Amino acid sequence: MSIHGKNARKEGRAPAVALWNPRFPFNVGSAVRAASCFGIEQVWFTGERVQLALDEKKRLPREERMKGYKEVELRNYDHVFDQYDLTQVTPVAVELRPNAESLPAFEHPENPVYFFGPEDGTIPQSVLRQCHRFVVIPTRHCVNLAAAIYLVLYDRMVKTATGPLTIRDTLAESRFDFAHGDLSDKLGLTMA
Numbered sequence: 724m725s726i727h728g729k730n731a732r733k734e735g736r737a738p739a740v741a742l743w744n745p746r747f748p749f750n751v752g753s754a755v756r757a758a759s760c761f762g763i764e765q766v767w768f769t770g771e772r773v774q775l776a777l778d779e780k781k782r783l784p785r786e787e788r789m790k791g792y793k794e795v796e797l798r799n800y801d802h803v804f805d806q807y808d809l810t811q812v813t814p815v816a817v818e819l820r821p822n823a824e825s826l827p828a829f830e831h832p833e834n835p836v837y838f839f840g841p842e843d844g845t846i847p848q849s850v851l852r853q854c855h856r857f858v859v860i861p862t863r864h865c866v867n868l869a870a871a872i873y874l875v876l877y878d879r880m881v882k883t884a885t886g887p888l889t890i891r892d893t894l895a896e897s898r899f900d901f902a903h904g905d906l907s908d909k910l911g912l913t914m915a
Contacts, residue, residue: 734798735806736764737813737834738879740872743850744770746842751775751797753869754839758795761876769801770841803836804853812836816854817875818846823859831879832856842868 740758745751751773754766775797800806804814813832816823817839838854840846851857860866860874 731805733806733808735767735803735812735836737807737811737836738763739765739767739836740876741803741836741838742766742768742841742868743838743846744768744841744844745773745868747868748773748775750842750868754872755795755797757869757872757876760873761880763795763876765796765798767798767800767803767806769799769803772841773799775799803838804850807836809853813856814838814854815856815858816846816851817858817860817871818851819859819865820851820857823857826858826860826875826878829856829858829878831882835879837872837875839868839871 740754740763742751742754745754745768751766751768752775754768758764758766798806807814812834813836815832815835815837817837832855835856838846838850846854858875860871866874
C-alpha cells in the first residue's frame with residue numbers, strides 16, 4: 724500500500740536543495756553536481772519546465788554526470804514543504820530581498836533546506852512565507868542558478884567545518900596522485 728498526501732511518510736532529508744520551477748536541465752544537473760561535491764543528499768525541483776530523461780539509467784545531462792552524482796537523490800515534486808517536518812528543518816530562501824542576510828555574514832542553520840528561484844523569475848510569495856531565513860549573495864550582477872548553488876553550499880561547508888579542510892578529508896574521488904611527488908606542495912594543498 725502506498726500513502727500519498729498529508730498522512731504519507733515525510734521523505735525529505737536536510738540539508739537539501741530545492742529549485743523552484745527551474746528552466747534549464749543543465750542547472751538541475753549542476754545542482755546535483757554541487758550537492759554531490761558538498762555532501763548534500765537530496766535535490767528537489769518543482770514544475771514541469773525541465774524534462775530530464777530519468778529512465779532506468781537515471782542519467783543527468785551529459786555535462787553534469789560525475790562519479791558521485793548517484794549519491795544524490797533527485798526528486799521532481801511540487802509540494803516540497805510537505806516532505807519535511809518543518810519543526811526539524813530551517814527553510815532558507817536564497818533571494819534578493821530587503822530583509823535578507825548577506826551570505827558572508829550568514830550563519831547556516833543546522834538542518835537547512837535551501838530554496839532557489841527560477842533563472843527567469845523569483846521564488847513565489849507562497850514559498851517565501853514559509854521560509855524562516857533569507858540570504859542574498861552580494862554580487863554586482865546576478866549570478867546564474869548553478870553558480871548561486873555552488874556559492875551557498877561552499878559557504879556552508881567552509882563555515883560549518885570543524886577543523887581544517889584538507890584534501891584527504893574532502894576529496895571523494897581520485898584525481899591526482901598526491902601520495903607521490905610534491906604536487907600537493909606545489910599547489911599549496913594540505914595533506915594532513
